[in-house]
Amino acid sequence: xxxxxxxxxxxxxxxxxxxxxxxxxxxxxxxxxxxxxxxxxxxxxxxxxxxxxxxxxxxxxxxxxxxxxxxxxxxxxxxxxxxxxxxxxxxxxxxxxxxxxxxxxxxxxxxxxxxxxxxxxxxxxxxxxxxxxxxxxxxxxxxxxxxxxxxxxxxxxxxxxxxxxxxxxxxxxxxxxxxxxxxxxxxx
Amino acid sequence: xxxxxxxxxxxxxxxxxxxxxxxxxxxxxxxxxxxxxxxxxxxxxxxxxxxxxxxxxxxxxxxxxxxxxxxxxxxxxxxxxxxxxxxxxxxxxxxxxxxxxxxxxxxxxxxxxxxxxxxxxxxxxxxxxxxxxxxxxxxxxxxxxxxxxxxxxxxxxxxxxxxxxxxxxxxxxxxxxxxxxxxxxxxxxxxxxxxxxxxxxxxxxxxxxxxxxxxxxxxxxxxxxxxxxxxxxxxxxxxxxxxxxxxxxxxxxxxxxxxxxxxxxxxxxxxxxxxxxxxxxxxxxxxxxxxxxxxxxxx
Numbered sequence: 001x002x003x004x005x006x007x008x009x010x011x012x013x014x015x016x017x018x019x020x021x022x023x024x025x026x027x028x029x030x031x032x033x034x035x036x037x038x039x040x041x042x043x044x045x046x047x048x049x050x051x052x053x054x055x056x057x058x059x060x061x062x063x064x065x066x067x068x069x070x071x072x073x074x075x076x077x078x079x080x081x082x083x084x085x086x087x088x089x090x091x092x093x094x095x096x097x098x099x100x101x102x103x104x105x106x107x108x109x110x111x112x113x114x115x116x117x118x119x120x121x122x123x124x125x126x127x128x129x130x131x132x133x134x135x136x137x138x139x140x141x142x143x144x145x146x147x148x149x150x151x152x153x154x155x156x157x158x159x160x161x162x163x164x165x166x167x168x169x170x171x172x173x174x175x176x177x178x179x180x181x182x183x184x185x186x187x188x
Numbered sequence: 189x190x191x192x193x194x195x196x197x198x199x200x201x202x203x204x205x206x207x208x209x210x211x212x213x214x215x216x217x218x219x220x221x222x223x224x225x226x227x228x229x230x231x232x233x234x235x236x237x238x239x240x241x242x243x244x245x246x247x248x249x250x251x252x253x254x255x256x257x258x259x260x261x262x263x264x265x266x267x268x269x270x271x272x273x274x275x276x277x278x279x280x281x282x283x284x285x286x287x288x289x290x291x292x293x294x295x296x297x298x299x300x301x302x303x304x305x306x307x308x309x310x311x312x313x314x315x316x317x318x319x320x321x322x323x324x325x326x327x328x329x330x331x332x333x334x335x336x337x338x339x340x341x342x343x344x345x346x347x348x349x350x351x352x353x354x355x356x357x358x359x360x361x362x363x364x365x366x367x368x369x370x371x372x373x374x375x376x377x378x379x380x381x382x383x384x385x386x387x388x389x390x391x392x393x394x395x396x397x398x399x400x401x402x403x404x405x406x407x408x409x410x411x412x413x414x415x416x417x418x419x420x421x422x423x424x425x426x427x428x429x430x431x432x433x434x435x436x437x438x439x440x441x442x443x444x445x446x447x448x449x450x451x452x453x454x455x456x457x458x459x460x461x462x463x464x465x466x467x468x469x470x471x472x473x474x475x476x477x478x479x480x481x482x483x484x485x486x487x
Contacts, residue, residue, distance in 0.1 A: 072222070079310035091308045096264035097222055099303050102284045104223035139225070150220045152227050158220070171308075182218040184227045 054119035057126040057168045057175040060085050064166075064177040065114050065130065068094055072108045075101050087171050088178035110137040115161075115188075126168045126175060131188035133161035152184045161188045254307055263305045266329045273316050277323045278303035281315050291317050327460030330389035333382035335455055335466065338393055342472040343375060343451050344368040348417040349477060351444075356478045359433055363477075364426040365400050365449070366414030375413060375451070381459075389459030391466075395451045399469075402431050403445030403477065437479040444476030 051059070064085040071077055075098050086094065101107070113133040120127045139149045148157035163186055167179040216229035253259070254274060261269045263276025270277050281288045281301040288301045294317065301315035346368030349357030357363060372378040376394035383389070400408040410429035417426070425432075437445045450471040457464055 077310065077313040079306070079313060083309035087308045091310075092264050092305060093219070095303075095305050095310070099265070099278055099284065099305075100221075100223050103279060105285070106222050108222070139222070141223075141225075146225050148225075150225050150227060153218075153229060158227055179217070180219060182220060182227060184218055 053175065054121055054126060057119055058116055058128055060168060060175045061116060061128050061130070061166055061177055062114070064090075065112070069112055071098055072101065075107070084174065085176055086178075087169065087176040090166075090177045090180055093180075105142045107140045107143075108137060109140070112137055113161075117163075124169065125178075127165055128168070129163050129165045129183070131161045132164050135160060154185070158184060159187065163188050259307055261326055262329055263307075265305075266332065267303075267305050268323050268326050268329065270318070270323050273304055273318070275304035275306045275316065277316070277318055278305050286315075288315065327387060327389050327457075327462045328464065328466075330382040330384060330387060330459060331391050331455070331457035331464070331466060334380040334389055334391040334457065335393060337380045337382065338378050338391075339373055340378075340393065340453065340470060341374050342470040343370070343395070343398065343449050345447065345449050345472055345475050346414065346416055347447060347475065347477065349479070351447075351475045351477055356480045357433065359436055359479055359481050361423060361432065362425045363402075363431040363433065364415065364417040364421075365408070365410065365429045365431065365447075366416050366426075367398070367449075368416070370413050376453070387460040389457055391455050391457035393453050393455040396454045397452045398429075399450045399452065400429070400431070401446075401448045401450070402433070403437075403440065403447050403474075404433055404435065406431060433479045435479070436481055437477070442476060444478045446474035447477050448472050448474050 063081075067078070067081045067085060071082070071094055077095055077098055082091065082094065113136065115131040115133070117129040117131065134149065137149070139146045150158035152158045163183040165181045165183055166177050167181075168175045169178045170176075218227050218229040220226075221228050253271070254269075259269065263269060263278075265278060267276035267278040269275075279302065281303075284303070286301075290296055290298065290301075297320070299317055299319040302318045304312075304316045344367070346364075346366040348364045349355055367375055374395075377392055378394075379390065379392045381388060381390040397409055397411050398414075400410060402408060408429065408431050412428055414429035415426050433445070437443055440446070448471055450469050453468050453470065455466040455468075457466065
C-alpha cells in the first residue's frame with residue numbers, strides 16, 4: 001500500500017520521475033517504458049532502479065490524482081500536466097467536471113488523502129484502487145458548505161473513505177489513467 | 189431520473205439506435221456529480237464521453253474526424269465538435285458567469301467566448317471565440333433535448349395479487365400485470381420538439397413493450413398496457429399479460445418476490461434534414477409480492 005497526501009504528492013512524484021529519468025516536451029509522456037538514451041553522466045550516480053509496469057502505473061496514477069485535485073481546487077485545467085497522465089473518459093470527464101463546477105458555483109477546498117492499493121495487471125490495462133479520504137475537503141455550493149458532501153444511490157451519505165477503481169492503459173508507451181469507477185457500496 | 193437520462197443521452201453521441209439501461213446494474217460505472225452531490229452510475233455498455241477510445245460510439249450519422257481518427261461529433265455535456273477549432277464547443281463564458289470582452293474587431297453580436305473540450309491531448313484551456321452560426325447544433329442533440337423535456341418516468345405497476353403486508357397471492361393462481369393509470373409520460377405517445385438557431389427537431393416517444401421481471405427467475409415480455417384485473421374475472425388468466433408462480437415466496441428476501449417492470453421506449457425523431465430512432469429503458473423500483481399456499485394460509 002502506498003499512502004499519498006495530495007498536497008505533498010510532489011515528493012512522491014519527483015521520486016517517480018527521477019527513477020525513470022524522463023523529460024520530454026509538454027505534450028509528451030513523462031514516464032517511458034524503455035530508458036531513453038542520454039549522455040553519460042559526468043558524476044557518479046546510483047544506477048536507476050528498474051520499475052515494473054505496475055510501479056510505473058501507480059506513479060502515473062499518483063500524478064494524475066495530484067493534477068485532478070488541483071484542477072478541482074482551482075477550477076481550471078492545465079493540459080501540460082494532464083496530457084501526460086490521462087486519456088479517454090477520465091481526460092474528458094475532468095474537463096467537464098471543472099466546467100460544471102464553475103457553472104454550478106461549486107468550490108472545493110482542502111486536500112484529499114489517497115491510499116493506493118496493489119495494482120492488478122490485466123495485460124492491456126492495469127487496475128488500481130485508491131482509497132480516497134476526503135475528510136480534509138470541503139465542498140461549497142454558492143458559498144455554503146454542502147453537508148453531506150455526497151449522497152450515495154441508496155440515499156445515504158457517501159462513505160468516507162471510499163474506494164475508487166482506476167484503469168490505466170498504455171498510450172504511446174506510457175501508462176495513462178483512462179477510466180474511474182467509484183465503488184460507493186464497498187468499504188476501502 | 190431525468191438528469192440521468194440526459195447525461196446518458198449526451199454521452200451516447202450520435203447513435204441513431206441506442207439502448208439505455210437507466211437502473212444501475214452490475215456493470216454500472218459510478219462517479220460523483222460535483223454539482224448535485226449525487227453519486228451517478230452509468231451503464232458501461234452505454235457509457236463513454238466521446239473521447240478517443242471510440243468503443244462507445246455505437247454507430248450513426250455523426251462521426252467526426254480528428255487527426256485521422258474518428259471521434260463522436262457530440263462531446264461532453266452535449267457539446268458539438270468543431271473541425272475549425274478542433275475541439276467540442278462547450279458552454280459560453282457567459283454561462284460560466286464570466287463577462288469577457290470580444291476580440292478586437294468583434295462584438296457580442298458576432299459571436300461568443302466558449303469552453304473548448306479537447307480530446308487528448310489538449311492544448312489550451314483558454315476560452316475560444318466562436319462566431320455566430322459557426323458551429324451547427326447536431327440534430328441528435330436536439331432530439332435528446334426534446335426527449336429530456338418529456339420528463340419520462342417508469343410505469344406505475346398494476347398487479348394482482350397486490351403488494352402489501354396483508355396481501356398474499358396463491359401458488360398456481362393467475363397473476364395479472366398491467367400499466368396502472370398510464371399517462372403520456374409513462375406510456376406515451378408523447379411528442380416534443382427542440383430547436384436552436386434554424387434547426388428544429390420533433391420527437392415522438394412511445395413504449396413498445398414492457399418486460400416484467402417476476403422475481404422468481406421468470407421474465408414476461410408484454411406488448412401493450414396489459415389488462416387491469418377486476419373481480420368478475422375470477423380465476424381466469426390475464427388475456428394480455430400474466431404469470432403463475434410455481435413456488436411460495438417464503439424463501440425469498442423478506443418473504444416476497446421482487447417484481448419490476450421495464451418499459452422499452454422507442455423515440456422517432458426528425459429534423460435538421462435527418463431522422464432517426466433512439467431507444468432506451470426505464471425500470472420501476474422493485475415491488476414485493478407475497479405468494480403462499482392455500483393450505484399454509486388456512487392453518
